[in-house]
Amino acid sequence: MPGNAVLDVNLVERVPQSIITDEFLSACVHCGFCVPVCPTWDILREENDSPRGRLYLMRAEADGRVNPAGAFSVHLGRCLGCRACESVCPAGVPYGHLLERARARIPPRPAARRRERWLLSALTNPGAGRVTYAAARFLRSFGLASALGRFLPGKAGQLLRLLAATRPVFGHTAASTSAPTPSADDRHSEENDETTYVLLTGCVMDGLFAHVHDATRRTLAATGYREIEAPEQTCCGALHAHAGLLEEAREQARRNIEVFERTDCDWIVTDSAGCGAGLKDYPAWFADETEWRERAEALSKRVRDVTEILAAELRRSGGPDGVPGGRTVLEGRVGYDAPCHLHHGQGVTEEPLYVLRALPGLEVEALPSSDRCCGGAGMYNLEHPDLAARVRAPKLAEVQRGAFDWIATGNPGCIMYLGAGLMRSGDRTPVVHPVELVDRAWS
Ligand code: SF4
Ligand code: SF4
Numbered sequence: 170m171p172g173n174a175v176l177d178v179n180l181v182e183r184v185p186q187s188i189i190t191d192e193f194l195s196a197c198v199h200c201g202f203c204v205p206v207c208p209t210w211d212i213l214r215e216e217n218d219s220p221r222g223r224l225y226l227m228r229a230e231a232d233g234r235v236n237p238a239g240a241f242s243v244h245l246g247r248c249l250g251c252r253a254c255e256s257v258c259p260a261g262v263p264y265g266h267l268l269e270r271a272r273a274r275i276p277p278r279p280a281a282r283r284r285e286r287w288l289l290s291a292l293t294n295p296g297a298g299r300v301t302y303a304a305a306r307f308l309r310s311f312g313l314a315s316a317l318g319r320f321l322p323g324k325a326g327q328l329l330r331l332l333a334a335t336r337p338v339f340g341h342t343a344a345s346t347s348a349p350t351p352s353a354d355d356r357h358s359e360e361n362d363e364t365t366y367v368l369l370t371g372c373v374m375d376g377l378f379a380h381v382h383d384a385t386r387r388t389l390a391a392t393g394y395r396e397i398e399a400p401e402q403t404c405c406g407a408l409h410a411h412a413g414l415l416e417e418a419r420e421q422a423r424r425n426i427e428v429f430e431r432t433d434c435d436w437i438v439t440d441s442a443g444c445g446a447g448l449k450d451y452p453a454w455f456a457d458e459t460e461w462r463e464r465a466e467a468l469s470k471r472v473r474d475v476t477e478i479l480a481a482e483l484r485r486s487g488g489p490d491g492v493p494g495g496r497t498v499l500e501g502r503v504g505y506d507a508p509c510h511l512h513h514g515q516g517v518t519e520e521p522l523y524v525l526r527a528l529p530g531l532e533v534e535a536l537p538s539s540d541r542c543c544g545g546a547g548m549y550n551l552e553h554p555d556l557a558a559r560v561r562a563p564k565l566a567e568v569q570r571g572a573f574d575w576i577a578t579g580n581p582g583c584i585m586y587l588g589a590g591l592m593r594s595g596d597r598t599p600v601v602h603p604v605e606l607v608d609r610a611w612s
Contacts, residue, residue, distance in 0.1 A: 193267055194231065196260045197224045203254035203264075208542050208560045209247050217244040220254035220264055227271045242275040247556065249549055250411055251542035252513035265514065266453045272413030285412055288548065293372040293404040293421075302376030305332055309377075318592060327554065327589065334588025335581070337380035338599040339609050363395045366436040366478075367429060369448065372404040373581050374441045381581075384608035385440045385475045391611055392482040394436075401428045407447030410454065411547050419461075422451050426464050429471075437468065440475045440604055442580035443547065446514035448472040474511060475604050476579060480520035483527050498530040499610050501574030505603070506564065506587065507539045508580035509546075521579055521603045528610045536567045536576075543578075545586030557586070565590045568598055577603045 203220040204210055210219035217226060223244055229235040245268065252265045277285075291301045308314045309332055318329030368385060375382070386396060406421035425448070429437055439445035449472050451465035503525055511517045518540075525533045544550055544560030568576055568591065576591075578584055579602055588600040 193263055194224065194228050196262050197221065198260050200259065202257050202259060206253045206257050206541075208249060208251065208253070208544075209556070212556065212559050213247075215244075218247055220258075223248060223271075224262065224264070224267070227267060230271070230274065237274050238276045241271075245271055245275065247553065249509075249542050249544070249546040249560065251509040251546065253509065253541065256513045256540075263453070266450070269410050269413065269415065269454075272411075273415045275413060277413075285548075286414075289408055289412065289414070289417075292376075293408060295403070298372055298376055305335075305377060308332060309336055315592070318589070324551065324554070327551070330589035330592050331550075331585040332377075333592060334585045334600060335377040338575075338601050339380070339605055364393065364436070365395050365397050365432075365434045366438045367397050367399045367402070367432050367434045369405060369425075369437060369439045369441075369444055370402060371439075371441055371444050372408075374444065378441075378581050378584075378602070381440050381602045381605060384602070384604045385438065388479060388604055388607050388611060389438065389475070392479065392486075394478070397432045397434050399428050399432050403428075405444040405447040406454075407443050407450075408547055410447065410450075415454065418447075419454055422454055422465065423461065426451065426461070426468050429468055430464065435471070436478065437472045438475055438478060439472065440579065440602060442474065442508035442511035442514065442517075443582060445472060445474045446510035449515055474515065474517050474520070474579065476521040476524050477517055479604070479607060480523045483524065496529075497610055497612055499528060499606065500530040501532070502572065503531050503533045503606065504568060504571050504573040504576045505533060505535045505539060506543060506576060506578040506583065507535070508578055508583045509542050511579055512540050521577070524607055525577060525603055528606060530610075531606070534571065534573075536564060536571070538564050538567060543583050543587050545580075545582040547582055550586050558590070561586065561590050565594060565596075569594070569596055573598055575606065576600045577606060579603055 199221060201221055207219050210216075216222040217240065226235060226241050226244055230237050230241050235241050248268060250265065250268055255262070255264045258264070291297050308329070314329045315333035315336070318326055318333050320326070321329060366389065368382060370382065389396070401424075403421050403424050405425065406418035409415070409421065410418035437448065439448065449469045451469050452462050455462040455465050505522055505525060507518065507521070511521070522533060522535060525531060541564070542560055543564055544557035546557065550557035564587070568587070576587060576598055578587065578600065584600045584602065591598055591600065
């Protein structure tokens with residue numbers, strides 16, 4: 170076979186067949202309920218670009234009937250990983266997990282894999298990330314990203330628009346330092362019953378969305394939660410898992426499990442839907458390692474999106490009046506777009522809307538396509554720019570029709586991709602994280 174010279178055979182052999190030929194693949198009853206909700210099927214109208222077709226391909230590859238370097242890699246590569254198919258599946262097929270496992274079996278082409286690893290390292294490696302994000306913030310702060318991104322074509326223009334969309338809409342205010350943050354060791358000497366949490370700081374979030382972390386910290390402080398610092402934590406590993414680099418993802422997960430176990434916190438809080446889904450999925454990443462799977466299960470039970478915590482506290486205290494702190498009445502219309510990894514990946518559907526609707530002065534509406542992918546999908550929009558833009562187009566039209574003052578969505582990739590699309594079409598509607606609006610209103 171001509172392609173054999175560039176196949177990484179070791180990678181194929183590293184992923185056991187048993188994992189994807191077990192009862193999960195067999196659970197699909199081919200009913201097709203998942204087909205119409207799939208954005209790629211909707212656009213391409215090709216069975217192999219539907220969840221059911223991709224599951225057929227996974228089965229065929231596992232049985233040795235198709236070459237993993239052929240149609241298998243093309244159609245699995247076009248999947249957004251949005252997991253909308255999981256939400257409607259009556260048989261409970263864990264499509265997202267199967268996809269990650271199946272992608273790990275695609276023989277990588279060395280040049281593409283090198284590019285992918287370089288990009289992942291630039292974004293997630295602590296040393297390389299410091300340089301990447303410092304340069305990115307420099308471009309952002311002087312308005313260069315926004316100015317050049319408005320007219321530059323191609324990938325360079327797209328990258329600049331994505332970067333410009335990360336700017337803090339409400340300015341960058343440092344997190345309050347009035348309540349000192351205890352270290353993990355201090356935590357054990359405290360004699361109080363405060364609810365404690367560790368914030369997953371992550372990679373892209375820490376580098377470009379520190380203002381969202383600050384908003385998360387302030388709103389949690391306002392509800393009486395106390396942060397425990399865990400500086401040894403690392404990237405959640407989700408970007409590597411989505412790229413099929415499961416062993417790298419597991420390495421990051423093992424480190425986070427050890428670090429978070431040491432903190433003995435009540436909750437591990439995320440303000441990035443993709444990272445939250447990654448942490449909650451850790452047990453699936455260790456399906457074949459009993460000890461790590463058990464530790465991952467214990468950890469994933471303590472993971473909460475910030476809107477889950479805020480909604481629970483608002484409900485418990487009888488609404489926003491029960492939360493101490495100032496009040497700023499924000500007036501305007503908010504269009505909510507659900508991140509796939511919150512809505513489908515974590516099943517968190519109502520909480521962000523509940524929290525936003527508790528803010529006086531705001532009129533909050535979910536976009537008609539709120540539960541449908543925006544096309545961003547991590548690095549997908551860079552790898553499949555045309556298809557991603559076609560997935561995004563109906564959502565941009567809804568935003569423009571809705572005449573919103575803000576679009577709210579709780580995932581960095583969605584903020585960036587929606588923001589970049591709006592900028593490209595000359596629409597100045599800002600895209601923010603829901604917790605930024607809460608923070609603004611409670612300040
Ligand atoms: S909805 Fe579930 S069972 Fe039905 S075809 Fe899709 S994956 Fe298979
Ligand atoms: S994850 Fe999304 S794009 Fe992929 S098959 Fe499921 S619905 Fe389609």
